[in-house]
Amino acid sequence: MKPIHYFNVYLLLQVVSLSSVVSLEPVTTGIAVVTAVAASTLVATHKFLTCKFYECCNEGWVKSNFTGMKETLIRKLHGQHLVIDVTIKSLKAHLKSRQPEKAMVLSFHGWTGGGKNFVSRIIADHLFVKGMESEFVHLFVATLHFPHESKIETYKDQLREWIKGNVTLCAKSMFIFDEIDKMPHGLIDTIKPYLDYYQEINGVDYRRTIFIFLG
Numbered sequence: 001m002k003p004i005h006y007f008n009v010y011l012l013l014q015v016v017s018l019s020s021v022v023s024l025e026p027v028t029t030g031i032a033v034v035t036a037v038a039a040s041t042l043v044a045t046h047k048f049l050t051c052k053f054y055e056c057c058n059e060g061w062v063k064s065n066f067t068g069m070k071e072t073l074i075r076k077l078h079g080q081h082l083v084i085d086v087t088i089k090s091l092k093a094h095l096k097s098r099q100p101e102k103a104m105v106l107s108f109h110g111w112t113g114g115g116k117n118f119v120s121r122i123i124a125d126h127l128f129v130k131g132m133e134s135e136f137v138h139l140f141v142a143t144l145h146f147p148h149e150s151k152i153e154t155y156k157d158q159l160r161e162w163i164k165g166n167v168t169l170c171a172k173s174m175f176i177f178d179e180i181d182k183m184p185h186g187l188i189d190t191i192k193p194y195l196d197y198y199q200e201i202n203g204v205d206y207r208r209t210i211f212i213f214l215g
Helices: 018-023 026-053 066-076 081-096 116-127 149-169
Strands: 104-108 137-141 174-178 210-214
Touching: 066 081, 066 116, 081 104, 081 116, 104 116, 116 174, 116 210, 137 149
Parallel strands: 104 210, 137 174, 174 210
Antiparallel strands: none
């Protein structure tokens, strides 16, 4: 699992009370305004430069290339036209909505080698510039990340914190759960609240998030 990265900008701000502002001389007030504008510009410039070289949760890094996604799925996934049409239609409706009612949930089930993992990779490649390597795409494999039934309570806590922390960083995060049928019994219940019709849970909005289940 990729670590959560935090980018923080610390600014030294001079707090001035309202009564002090009233008594300020025009020149002093002008300097204060210029300083505030300069600080704002500095923050904007820092963010622009950061997102130019490092992945950020914006349109420069999080895209919606549905045309390329459909063409790749048709070319690579043979005999699955219904799956392709439903997948593209569902993702397009969700991502183009300004205010989705709930998180996007896609579930792919079938035999080993049937293309489930391939589909999720194609989706990631066409929604994120860095594809599966994106800091906003998170893959969980049941037998790798949740191997012990006896540690289910620990897994629940870790999963809650991981989902909350990463959605806080990027509302358009994508979580892929592979081997969903092999997850410890009851662990999937931890995810259910994030998939329901809630505007927010503990101050975090999960409605723009994508969850993909493979089994």
